[in-house]
Amino acid sequence: MTPRPTGLSQDGDERHSHGPAGARHRIELCRDTSCQAMGGDRLADHVRKKLGCEFHAHSRDGVFVLQPVDCLGLCTRSPGMLIDGIPYGQLTPRRFDKILDYIRKASV
Secondary structure: OOOOOOOEEOOOOEOOOOOOOOOOEEEEEEOOHHHHHHHHHHHHHHHHHHHOOOOOEEOOOOOEEEEEEOOOOOHHHOOOEEEOOEEEOOOOHHHHHHHHHHHHHHOO
16 A cells, blocks of 8 residues: 655644535645646646635535645645545646546535
8 A cells, every 4th residue: 555645734734634624525735846836826726716715715615625735745746636635646727627526526
């Protein structure tokens, strides 16, 4: 079994220090240098727009909580994120939308 990536929230707390309670799914978006250099800012803008929320908040529908993290250890696959602890890399806005749609359909 491959160990899960570890990271710290931007305020230095352990990654699983949980933000707002009540969301069904937790999205942790890497905000570190490697991910930023590979389109992380554009991705973050898209993610916030798609979810209808800022970091540390619930999505418009309350299903997701969006948290920034400093590093997920996915630098070779930047930009990266975790959703419910599952790593995703080489993200584009289009790939993020496909992943989000899949999770929404699977959660019904």
